Amino acid sequence: MDIMEQSLKKHEEWQGKIEIISRAPIRNKEDLSLAYTPGVARPCLEIQKDENKSFELTRRANMVAVITDGTAVLGLGDIGPSAAMPVMEGKCALFKEFGGVDAFPICVDSKDVDEIVRTVALISKSFGGINLEDIAAPRCFEIEKRLKECCDIPVFHDDQHGTAIIVAAALLNAMKLTGRQMGSAHIVVNGAGAAGIAITKLLLQMNFGDIVLCDKQGAIYRGAEWTNPAQRDMAEQTNRDNRQGTLADMLQGADVFVGVSAPNIVSREMIATMAEKSIVFPMANPVPEIMPDEAKKGGAYVIGTGRSDFPNQINNVMAFPGIFKGVLRVRARDISESMKIAAAYAIAGIVGQEELTPEYILPDPFNGRVADAVADAVANDAIAHGLARAK
Secondary structure, eight states, X not given: OOHHHHHHHHHHHHSOSOOOOOSSOOOSHHHHHHHSTTTTXXXXXXXXXXGGGHHHHSGGGGEEEEEEOSSSBTTTBSOOHHHHHHHHHHHHHHHHHHHOOEEEEEEOOOOOHHHHHHHHHHHGGGOSEEEEOSOXXXXXXXXXXXXXXXXXXXXXXXXXXHHHHHXXXXXXXXXXXXXXXXXXXXXXXXOOSHHHHHHHHHHHHTTOEEEEEEETTEEOOTTOTTOOHHHHHHHXXXXXXXXXXXXXXXXXXXXXXXXXXXXXXXXXXXXXXXXXXXXXXXXXXXXOSSOHHHHHHTTEEEEOBXXXXXXXXXXXXXXXXXXXXXXXXXXXXXXXXXXXHHHHHHHHHTSOGGGOBTTBSSOOTTOTHHHHHHHHHHHHHHHHTTOOSOO
């Protein structure tokens, strides 16, 4: 039985991967009076006087809403909100297992930006943070932007920013390993959707070097008529020399390839045209842009994928549990760019300089130090930049 059939069998057995567990014992009349009526009226009135007390007197301080519309579900595409539920439940289980954060799946039956934003905003008082998940681009950009404007709790689109943080962490260590200096790298990112644009933005902010962002039509450049508004904005920030051409053209002499696009679109011959000790992160799932053994035959020195069966898995689970653990701890208003950068450095720092090898540039997702290191870095950054409401 392959993993897909095994998973289906387990889902039939589990009938859901999460459940509600009561933290308040209710064994007698006194317990009932304390947890519910009449005693519960007192905390209600305290929150009425000061809404911030909702973070102290309810589970809100450790609760994240995992929101999707089911339009971009990990490699499956637009399968709808009901079909997305197993993924959202899985995400909630990861929040709990890796970060100790309670999370609840909410699948919204709409593709309308206004409806989704209004729905999430209206329920936001029940949560300490919002994690957007598997929402198609470019709609996801507008939804995140507007929710950040109208909600007073952190809003984080993991497909964008979680992926970007892990790529940045992997690249920090790969640059060290290959002797490259920050600011000097020639980077090609293939896939100009939500993840590709977020990766590009974060790598630019961290000053890794010049980046050429590619899509199906090739390099994105200033003046390209086929780009969407988000891509046109990126054209103003990337591709310093305004190069035009195919992905293969852009890879010639490149130091780094990051793929968040489609399977089997990069050949070993294309990798062979890259610079010496090239860094190759083909992250399409389940089949990457190029398989690691082929990339290695083409001369790649450091290779990372999104898969657990190869070294250097670039896995968001090293980011989002710790990030939310940190922001919830200090009741942060937002997840800022500097907090994302702090998280990337924290993840990279788990692997010491003396431990770095081409097969080990990222900690194992099950390394228990990761979530706490990320949480500490994010919380400290929130305090330092005035985004924390508690310490």
